[in-house]
Amino acid sequence: MALSFLDREHTVARPGYSRWLIPPAALAIHLCIGQAYATSVYKNALVAHFDTSLTAVGVIFSIAIVMLGLSAAVMGTWVERVGPRAAMFTSACFWASGFLVGAxxxxxxxxxxxxxxxxxxxxxxxxxxxxxxxSTLIKWFPDRPGLATGMAIMGFGGGALVASPLSRQLMAVYDTGYDPSDPTSVASGGAVTSLFVTLGVAYFLVMMLGVFTVRVPAPGWTPPGFDAGAVAARPMVSTANVSAANAVRTPQFWFLWTVLFCNVTAGIGILEQAAPMIQDFFRDGGTSSVAPATAAGFVAFLSLFNMAGRFAWSSTSDFIGRKPTYVLYLGVGIVLYVLLATVGNVSTVVFVLLAAVIISFYGGGFATAPAYLRDLFGTFQVGAVHGRLLTAWSAAGVAGPLIINGFLDARGTPGELVAADYRPALFTMVGVLAVGFVANALVRPVAARFHEPTGPSGALAEGKV
Amino acid sequence: MPDQMPDEQTPQPVGNQTARLVVTWLVVTVPLAYGLFETIKGVVPLFTS
Known part of the structure; x- marks a missing residue:
């Protein structure tokens, strides 16, 4: 078979294979698919080209995010079965084809x-x-799962940082009348077509680096000096394994689903309206002291903290534990949101710092989730369980904007409001975070009846763990 | 290229991977550094205006 090199058995690492080749393999995938958060770059060009509304063009992104959640949930078990190389190759084919069909x-x-x-x-x-x-990262880094998954999921945030300026510069090459430094300049449809073809081909090639670099560790492999007993002795860390089908029957899965949903909903509350929000917070007599360029700088600043939080907080969770880390995201998040609502308009420095830390918690919540799942459900089908958990992201992607836009629409138009108009929405987010805080507090180790058998006929004995 | 290892044979250890590590990390860190640089340029007005 021409594609047999994709099979799991052909991706088992030989002795001595460096596990530090796995994070860049993962980053090669996440940096490419992270482009999804850079669609605003050509949004206006598509509106002009199709002579349609922003909403109709925005549907493109909404469909992609819904399909992300659905495919991660439905295909998770398949991804676990076929292994990372076949999954990454399939992902690259779909992602690149998507650009070409879109073009x-x-x-x-x-x-x-x-x-x-x-x-x-x-x-x-x-x-x-x-x-x-x-799943592969967690198996290669049993001693630092938060660090490993944090690196990969940081790449998803980083993908937008790369794609945004790159797309602007490419569109300027394909359409000489387009000026990327002028916010009112709009690229032609032909330039966006060429951009899509270029990105499709380029992302396919970069993702192939991940495909050919990734390996699964040999059964029983552990890093030098790794003490499985010491890790398992930590509170809330299990050595047992739970299948994806069983995981969704546990209350722990749904508590975590609620935690992720609340954390993402609260973060979106700021991200959704970041630019008009900072201008509205410092508006006096109809005029904002924050210029549009400064507001754009604020959005860029948040994207840096979103990315950095994924790596920094997830890595920190390896030392302080997953549950306390979410206590930090949700508990401190509540305090920061209250401060933002009450004293956020005192100075731009206070506002920017509060929002930046909140967004770092938003990113951290994404990146720490896989390691939390590993602690609770083991490594057996952690990727598939993670896929099912991501439906919380899709749900929050609908709920977050609905909440913030619902409150703000009742007050007027974002970009023409004042700080007080944001308080009802921000205090609602405090309530959302409080629900997540309680859900996290309720997480306990998974009951033994959900554990996979570990006998010679069990899946664990087949080296699939 | 993919490692293919016959089941009945003891797998051979991999050789020196330094060059591969450098190249693989460069492929992902160079674009990331470009993205970070461009983003930081965008952040500057937040602190200068």
Whole structure:
């Protein structure tokens, strides 16, 4: 079989294979699929090209994120079975094809093709790609799972940082009339078509680096000096394994689902309205003291903290434990949100710092989740369990904007409001975080009846763990 | 390229991987550094205006 090199058995690492090759393999995938958060770069160009509304173009991104959650949930068990290389290869094919079909849709002025291409096909690539390296990283880094998954999921945040300026510069090359430094300049449809083709080909090649670099550790492999007993002796860390099918029957899974949902919903509350929010907080007599360029700088600043929080907080969780880390995200998050609502308009420095730490918790919540799942459900099907947990992200992606926009719409138009208009929405987010805090407090070790058998006929004995 | 190892044979240890480590990490860190640089340029107005 021409594609037999993708099989799990052909990806077992030979002795001495450096585990430090696995994080860049994972990053190669996540840096590419993280482009999903950079779609705003060509949004206006698509609106002009299709002569349609921002909402109709925004649907492209919404479909992609819904497909991310659905495909991660549905394909998680398949990803565990076939291994990371086949999953990464499949993800690369879907992600690149999504761009190419989307390019065809733009070139032929058929928006439905962009929905199908970037939204549906690309979205499936997003979901499979997001979970494809998680399980493998955790198995290579049993001593530092938070560090390992933090590195990969940081890449998802970093992908947008790379794609945004790169897309602007590429569109300027393909359309000489487009000025990337002028916010009012709009690229032609032809430039976005060329951009999609370029990104599709480039991302496929970079993702192949991940495909050919990733390996699974040989059964029974552990890093030198690793003491499994010491790790298992830590509170809330189990050596038992729970299948994905059983995991969703445990209260622990749904407590964690609630935790992730609340943490993401609260973060989106700021991210959704970041630019108009900072201008509204410092508005006096109809005029804001924060210029549009400064507001754009604030959005960029948040994206840095979103990315850094994924790595820093997830790595920290290896030392302080997963549950206390979420106590930090949710508990301190509550305090920061209250401060933002009450004293956030005292100075821009206070506002920016409060928002930045909140967003770092938002990113950290994503990155720490796989390690939390490993602690509770073991490594057996942790990628598949993670895929199911990501439906919380999809749900929060709907709930977060609904909450913040619902409150703000009742007050007026963002960009014309004042700080007090944000208080009802921010205090609602405090309530959302409080629900997550309680859910996290209720997490206990999983009952033994959900554990997989460890006898000679069990899946664990087949070296699939 | 993929490692193919016959089941009945003892797998051979991999050789020196320094070059591979350097190249693989460069492929992901160079674009990331570019993205960080461009983003930090965008952040500057937040602290200068």
């Amino acid at each position: 065809l849709g733009i070139a032929t002025s058929q928006l439905w093709l962009v929905y199908l291409g970037y939204g549906v096909i690309g979205g499936i690539g997003l979901g499979i790609g997001y979970i494809s390296p998680v």
